[in-house]
Amino acid sequence: MIMRNTVLSLCIGCTLIACSEPESSENSTNLAGENQAVKAVAGAQNSENPFYGESPLYLNYPQFDKIENDHYLPAFERGMAEETLEIDTIAGQQAAATFENTIRALELSGQLLARVGNVFFSLAGAHTNDDIRALQQQLAPVLAAHNDSILLNRALFARISSLYQQRETLALDAQSSRLLQQYYVDFVRAGAALESDQQQRLKEINAELAVLRTQFSQNVLSEVNAMAIVVDSREELTGLDEATITAAGEEAIKRDLAGKYVIPLRNTSGQPALASLQNRSLRERMHRTSLSRGSRGGEFDNREILSKVLRLRSERAQLLGYETHADYILEDQTAQSVAAVNRRLAELAPPAVANAQREAAALQQMIEEEGGDFELASWDWDFYAEKLRAARFNFDAAELKPYFEIDNVLRKGVFYAAERLYGIRFEERTDLPVYQEDVRVFEVYDSQGATLAIFIADYYARSSKRGGAWMNAYISQNSLLNTQPIVANHLNITKPPAGEPTLLTFSEVTTMFHEFGHALHGMFSSVEYPYFAGTSVPRDFVEYPSQVNEMWAVWPEVLANYAVHYQSGQPMPGELLEKVLAAQKFNQGFATTEYLAASIVDQALHQLSPDQVPGPDEIMAFEAQALSAAGIALDSVPPRYRSPYFSHIMGGYSAGYYSYIWSEVLDADTVEWFKENGGLLRENGDHFRRTLLSRGGSEDAMTLFRNFRGRDADIQPLLLRRGLN
DSSP, X not given: OOOOOOOOSSSBOOOOOOOOOOOOOTTHHHHHHHHHHHHHHHOSTTTXXXXXXXXXXXXXXXXXXXXXXXXXXXXXXXXXXXHHHHXXXXXXXXXXXXXXIIIIHHHHSOHHHHHHHXXXXXXXXXXXXXXXXXXXXXXXXXXXXHHHHHHTOHHHHHHHHHHHHTGGGSOXXXXXXXXXXXXXXXXXXXXXXXXXXXXXXXXXXXXXXXXHHHHHHHHHHHHHHHTOEEESOGGGGBTBOHHHHHHHHHHHHHTTOTTSEEEOOOSSSSOGGGGTOOOHXXXXXXXXXXXXXXXXXXXXXXXXXXXXXXXXXXXXXXXTTOSSHHHHHHHTSSSOSHHHHHHHHHHHHHHHHHHHHHHHHHHHHHHHHXXXXXXXXXXXXXXXXHHHHHHHHSOOGGGTGGGOBHHHIIIIIIHHHHHXXXXXXXXXXXXSOOSSTTOXXXXXXXXXXXXXXXXXXXXXXXXXXXXXXXXXEEEOOBTTTTBOOEEEEEEEEOOOOTTXXXXXXXXXXXXHHHHHHHHHHHHTOOOSSGGGOTTOSOHHHHHHHHHHHGGGGSOHHHHHHHOBOTTTOOBOOHHHHHHHHHGGGTTHHHHHHHHHHHHHHHHHHHSOOGGGOOOGGGHHHHHHHHHHHTTOOBTTBOOSSOGGGOGGGGTTTTTTTTHHHHHHHHHHHHHHHHHHTTSSOHHHHHHHHHHTGGGTTSSOHHHHHHHHHSSOOOSHHHHHHTTOO
């Protein structure tokens, strides 16, 4: 199949669908014969390369124990050579184009390339090293050129176009008909219908963008590691829990700073320690450092890269017939237009800001009541918000952590909710290799006892791992190749000192449920073609199932099952549980405003023509101006991501960060459906799975929602949830 990025973000990982060998078909015999020639040309070097054939492990699970860095490049080279020959064979056939010899054949192509790409790009995010980083940069323009050689192949496009023109007479089933249409649209949007000189410029742009995106992402990780906060004394860390302080001391030792303390930064603007650090000057230093990432000068400064990316994206969009990059991206989403997204953001921003301003006033009042003689700043917000939460709801967020031990949350929370709702069960596997010692593997069984999928859990932060949380698929389900899903979740939880329990914040608990919602979307996939598998849906729809799964984190039956004290085994007291549930709307003005601010910056940057793109020295001023123009510029609430470390917009979420709030409209309305229909019931889960989770991208996304809900989405549940009504 053509190598495609399905869902790329801090929430979702880059997935290249990996496939097993094709079954015999009209076209596969020819291709298999030609492949032998390719393999001979590629040579016998590295004959033990684990990517050259399907993994012999269960469900073709990756051979992490055998994969070495020097296996990647030969496998990529051979994979591209094989796919090139397969494409040439498809495009050069004398026989008239048919669905079987063209579209189905495309779905069967490129299996070696997909196999190595899945593992390489997954580990580039989850467990990178210098060799992988260097190879990423080397491969970026090569893979972009390879993809262009397919998508801009005139003979191939002619076959696809001829089938598309006669699609009404081909008597295809619904999924096959949709596949044909999607291939045609993809090729047109990739530039297949452009003139030769335009295609040449397009290839140059794509190659340069591939390099720049890789550099940007690597700079983000390098900057996070380089700008970790170094603290001289334990006294400065007053307010942090003992495990965090000990971990900071151990991190300092790893960096040859024995006697000091090092607090690594997270990818977001805000940092977890800000909620509890009593030392205001340290809070300020930490927050200013966080906000300066990628724009402070030095080797990891991303402003020039970002400016180039924006200009090239805008030029490419105009080359393809669109006014801006945002117009190009949004045409293919459920939002469909820039105007629709702008209206939604403009509709939500004023009530969010008003809510945040009310919250800020309450925090300022608390500061003054405590005798503070300063104005609330962004580095104060989390600290005083936690104090206000404790005062209003009579509990401290730190009280919750002893009830959120990681294995309990996973097994008795995340897995328990899925077991109750969908009838599946989980068994840990210790016989399958992992790429890092903290990674865990589970076999997932369906209600009838048959294996459904393999689930990989990678929850701890490390310097070799990018920030954020995401899901990716090593292998995606599809009936064409008879493959079953192998999916992974990644979080960035601080690993405690040896022998200490891993106690989660409530935010980390919610994130674990969220990412598992993506995993369920991948595991429940039941489609014919690789193109439609799992999370292969529009960007502004893909977050919807994962956001729905967050509801079970606070569902009373589920919460009571996993929220038990890690030492005593006693359940969380009922009164504390009630306070947790009552506090759900607390601080939503801040949360909504920081999110919308980032979404507005994303849209502003991508709704520019090439000559409007700000230069490197103007990027930060442009960001500030965009926020001010949208009426969402609050000094005390910076955007969740500032543009030089906004990794989402370098991946699949360029002009798409709005997707979370867009999806949340569907999510909030779906939560109401579950409540109306009895909540955590098997019949409810089966309905959600049958009508939506299992369908992948095989039907229009909003049609899937209507099939599930019985009507279009209502925005009122979202407004109520976020206090925007």
